[in-house]
Amino acid sequence: MSEPPQAALDLPATPPAPWRRTLRALRSLWRRWFLWVLLAVLVMGLLVTVVWLAGRHEVEQVQARLDRDTADAVADLRAGLARNVQSLQTLQAAPQDPAQWGAVAAELLRGHREWLRIEWRDARFGLLHAADTPYRPEVFDPAERVEASPDLVMACTAARRQRSAAYAPSHYVPFVQPPGTAGGLEVMDLCLPLESGGYLVAAYGLRGMLGEMLGPALMRGQEVSLAETDGTRLVSLGTARRVGNRVFTAQQLLDLPGNALVLRVDGWRTAPDLFPNVLTGLVTAMSIALVSVLVLLARDTRRREQAEAELSDALAFRKAMEDSVMTGLRARDLQGRITYVNPAFCEMVGFAPEELLGASRDVPYWPSELAHEYWQRQRQRQASGDFAREGFESVFQRKDGTRFPVLIFEAPLVNAQRVQTGWMSAFIDISEQRRIEEISRASQERLQASARLAAVGEMASLLSHELTQPLAAIASYATGSLNLLADPAAAPVPAPEREDIAMAVRRIAEQADRAGQVIRSVHDFVRRRDRTREAVAPRLLFDAVLPLVGLQARKLGVRIELDVPADLPAVQCDPTLVEQVILNLARNGMQAMDGAPPGQRVLCLAAARVGGPVSAGAAARRWLALSVTDRGSGIDEATAARLFTPFFTTRPDGMGLGLSLCRTVVEQHGGELVHEPSAPCGTVFRFTLPVAGAAPALPPTETAAAPG
Template identity: 25%
Template sequence: MKYPAFLRLLLAPVNWLRKIRGFRLVYTPLLAIVLFTAVMGIILGTLHLQEKGQQESALFRELSFAKQRIQLRFVNNADSLNTINREIAASSEDAKLKQLVREQSDDLVLNNHEIVKIIWLNADNSYQWTAPANNPKTDWISKTQNERAVNEGLTNAIELSRVTSRTAFSQFISLNLPSEESLAKDRRTVFWQVAPNIVGGQAIGFLAALYTTQGILDVIPNELKAHYRFTLLTDNDRVLSISSDRDTPKRAFSNQTSLDIGVLSPNLVLRIDTYPPPTNLTFRMLIGVVLGLSAFVIWSLWSVLKQMQVRQEAEANLRTETSFRNAMENSTPVGIRAHDMEKRITYVNRAFCEMTGWSSKELIGLMPPFPFWPDSRRDELVEKMNRALKMESGMKTGIEGVVLHRDGSLIETRTFIAPLINEKGTQTGWVTSLIDISEPKKIREELAASQERFVTVLEGLDAAVSVLDLENDHLLFANRFYRENFGDDSKGHFQLAGNANNLETLHDVAEDLQDSPPGIPTSFLYQESESEEIQLSDGSNKWYEVRRRFIPWVDGRLAQLLIATDITMRKEADDLARQQEERMQFTSRLTTMGEMASSLAHELNQPLSAISNYCMGVAKRLEGNLDPVLTKDILPALEKASEQAHRAGTIIQRIRGFVKRSEPQSKLTAISEIINDAVGLVEIEAHRHRLTIISQISENLPAVDVDPVLILQVLVNLLKNGLDSTREAYPLSSRWSAAPVKISADLDTSIFPAMLRIQVSDGGAGIPKSVSQRMFEPFFSTKSDGMGMGLNICRSIIESHHGRLWAVNIMDAEHTKLAGCTFTILLPLESPETSGNV
């Protein structure tokens, strides 16, 4: 009888078992039952999973639809409340518009079951009107004991809306209502939504809508509520309202999602549960069929249990024997592999896999040359293997070879080969055993490498390491750093010791140890001295941190180990830090003096104003006197005294504005005002040193967007530097011929876009080349009492205004020497923010 192809494929294992073991009557029905049961189980499971997936998809879809309906209703309500707010703001004088607003509020309450009432409150939280006005359904709160809780929730929501200027929600309010109240269930839990009415940035009132949680569920269509139960919960799983009191089964499908009804809203969770579906008779019949077939399978298996027990016992013995053999092979560190007659690998143990880094699956089936043989020695190893398989002498002594680990490391091995004989006495292959003989070689190589690494580390240290023989003062060891800095003798060792009598002391120690019993006391060895900082006296002024200890040399002699680390740079850094600390203290004193100057300017400004007013008052009273002597002598003197008092007050006002601390603030400022203030501040010091300052400001210069206080600070600093340079170049007796310090302002039209150019020029000795390269660096100064921060701060201020600052020397007429210096400032006419928006 011929079978179809797929049946022949299914019956192939059965036929094989029938021919081999003769158990046709047992295994054929057993295999058929197992296959049928498996297929039916897969079909039922697939149907069940498919039905479950469809129900979950439908549940998620309906939940998403209900969520969208609720969110859309809250969005529409919020839009309606905002519209009513706008009309309230516009109806302050129109009675008809006010009536229209009340009607819109009534319609909003009547058309939305979730809203109970709407209240309009003014900015002082006083009730103005309620919608609907004369409806008995809206005054049910005042008849209960819940009015206080509802009002507190409204007050909290209004305060939150007032602070945030946005629509806000109150927390959920649970009401205690009498059971006979017809709407007790619908109004069990309520909350407020407050929309601020903001006009001109101020809240003129608040429109509050009272919601019921049960009314929110009324937004969901009744068709959905007939098939599913919807529940509103808080974020802590407190039930607010349920669409139906009908119970759901324990294994009902359920899903939930968060309702985002507003930015300042409480957390609401909408949950959906399914009701029990109708009875599925077909599905239950299929389950009954499967259960019947399963009982038949159990009965069939019971009938073959005795035969299976015999087989399991034999298999258990075989597994025990196999496990014992595998344990023996895996416990030995010798790598074992087997080859067939074609030299193909048929077996490897765990030790061989660890030796090569390859897994057994990757090795079985390979033929020589093998991947664990180095490429450079493959031909040699193939020849050795062929010779060993033919010669018995190689089997006794073993063959030395090498194995390449997968990570690239080489393992020296010795291989032993033996023929593999089966139960019939026929050779079926060979068994090879590999022993790792590279461990002794590795130990010797590692010792040599360790010694080399130790010497390499000492040679690479940036510290002088030296060992001195205490008996003959010879240098036993010196690293590279010591040889490069102190030579090959022991003089450097004693220089680093830092004691002129150290040589005699070391000799005394050596003699005492020679007279003592054999052996160097352990308490004496390895006692490291405290580190000392030694400065060499050879003119190099280098500093070293030195540590010393006594050690026994390799031949037993006493020696001294010295380690010296160069700390010259650390010393220089400490000196620099100390100097910077002194400069910071000086800056603190300057700051204190600036604060005192500001206070002094404030105190002097009032008496100077009084002097000016008194002088002007006396001059007014004397104008009526016709005495020519008074008119000629006294009045001009009083006017000059008043003018000088006013000038002194102006100077003090400028000083106070200059030293007053304030936050940087940019504004449109005329550059001429800043230059005049700067000249007025520095002019006093210029006159004191018999020098002059002139200013040249072009007409019709546009105002620039700068911080006037910071730009004034820059100009005052540059003018003072110009005065100092001129004063150093000219002695006091010849300053009448010194060129004045000049400050000018114009437009630089040679670049695009044009920029405001300010130049400060002096007639001093100029800036040397070595100074010009570092003069803008912080803490660099050519003055003995200077901080070195002036020009650095000036450049930072100008660059913060998106401008540039640089200096150029001025040569004399013959171009033979420096005749002054010019500092140039370029400032943009428009701020980057303004120009970027245009």
């Protein structure tokens, strides 16, 4: 490479003064206009992009409309072919006489221009009779249609196997009339099996099928064609393509039984203009956008100055908040909108800061039913300026729906210029404190319940101890009276009165003995002693309490119904305790009917077989269900949830121990005491007792029929 000439190397070290001034001017001009040039380039790029997207959108709309039209055309073809099959099926009911059959077939051909020929073939595909369309000269050579083609045989065989119509692949048929005519038709045969064993064959002209079933609307400005699945075009109709137009193509598969065709629609559309008609609107919009950019630049400058002034206030505000106690903090402006929440408050209520900031009336952590009350209270405090610095309690709701109590402290929020800008609130979650208080209260209640249970035990022991001797004395006096009445040397008493007095004294003795048994049973029950159980007939259990139940029933105007079948087996139980259960349930049922009309006060005592519960590892046993049904007002859900709770009662004079002790007695026998509503009104109390002796258990799904 040759060296540069010496003159080229003798350049001055610095450019002359005019060049320097020009370079400085160009540099300043570039700095000043660089952003504007960049903005202009971006706007031009945006304009080009919008125009291109508009043209692309128009093309996509044309293609989507063509796809939709093609799908609708395929649906029309399927529906038309299905209707034609139904029309062809009417020939099955046509007379077997060829002349009459031909008349019916000709009538069908006059109503279906797409059909070229209808043939009646026997079970061996032999031609019995045929009818040609009246709308065109003879298409088929009669000699060639006598024998069925292999494709037609396969289609008819498939139709017979499927018991429905089937289509043969299309084939080309040259014209035979008039002689010497060039051209032909693409034909597709439809085979329909007859119940008598033959076949009906309908020859479709594909061109006629397109023209008759699709109509002229689809052909306007478009070319519609049928092709095979490999792309071979069979027939086409419509407008031919014009030079200079853009081609839009849509294809849909026409899947027929035995033959699959493709419907193709080629649309000739003028390509969208380079600039759509909305160009003027776009230019106007871009101009407005440019002006808006200038306005935004000016506003941005002012906002920066405002941001610097607000930054100092925000830093002082944040510093004060960060230095405060570690509790939930919330700040609100003068309009009540939330402007700040700290992480402790967000964690307390379960909401993100974005969900809380800006909320004023619809605060998400307020319970919905208390939101209006909270809002009114907040407005009153803000208007009065009286803030509870000592704190006040409220209830908040977390995002998951759980509620918790909080202790709230509020104070005015003052900025760096000593101007009040809102209010600052501090929140303390006192749910743990409330939980401890609740635990303490529950412990006190349990202690009180234990004390009451101990008192009940002492009372039962005292009753059993104190009443045993008077009851024994009553029994002794009754026995002595009976002995005196039986002594012939005693004062003479008329025979009828003697019998009545003897009956009354015997009743006194029986009830005194029964009272002693009850007291001894209660005494043993309180001490949890093992009771000896015996086999007792269910009727005897009810008969033992009927005298006492009858006394109260006559007093309250209640009618007693007893439903105890005679063939029920005996139950293994402590009869005294079970009788007390029946008596307690009967008394409760009669008291539940105090508000019922006198004619509707009916108490039903019943017993029935039932499959009872069998504990794990226990021998299979049979069970009897004893029930007491009243026609009172029923039991609501709140009372039913606490019905068997000790010391819970709905009567002012009740102790709340009756049903609890009844359930305990039944469970000690291995049974279960339940209750359920009775139709049309009232309640059924039902408990189960084991049948005396071991036997296979009934299926657990069996239930006893509730009386009434």
